[in-house]
Amino acid sequence: MTFGELIDRLGKSLGIELTDEGGAAAVQVDGNPIVLQAAGDDLLLVHADLGEMDPETRERVVAAAMEANFLYQGTGGATLAVNPHDAHLYIQKYNWLDRLDTEKAVSGLTRFADTVKTWKELVAESTASAPFSADNLPASTLDSIMQV
Secondary structure (H helix, E strand, C coil): CCHHHHHHHHHHHHCCCCCCCCCEEEEEECCEEEEEEEECCCEEEEEEEEEECCCCCHHHHHHHHHHHHHHHCCCCCCEEEECCCCCEEEEEEEEEHHHCCHHHHHHHHHHHHHHHHHHHHHHHHCECCECCCCCCCCCCHHHHHCCC
16 A cells, blocks of 8 residues: 555545645544654654653653563553654654554554553643653553563
């Protein structure tokens, strides 16, 4: 499947107008913008800005993000990173376009949007007066199938 085909099928399935704007498209889920972007001919990059971290709690948020990245625990299979240009926390995930069909794309976008919502709330609520709490992080897929 090409990026253009994916965007067309996703839009029809979700009942919204999605337009391929030169290899990128954006959707808003629960008020959170999510960008879908062609990454070469074979990959789809999905990413979102989770917001600016409070300078007083940034260290704790970044530490929690690093721990959440381990085996994708707390990220739903995505990766968290700090944008060096604006100090915002971002989340991103790659997927092979040829492995996606409409149902998988909708399901993946739904799970990604849930993870975005959780992390965006955690970043927004993490201030000096309300310390960061990682109690509500999304579990990784591995947590449900592998016991250690």
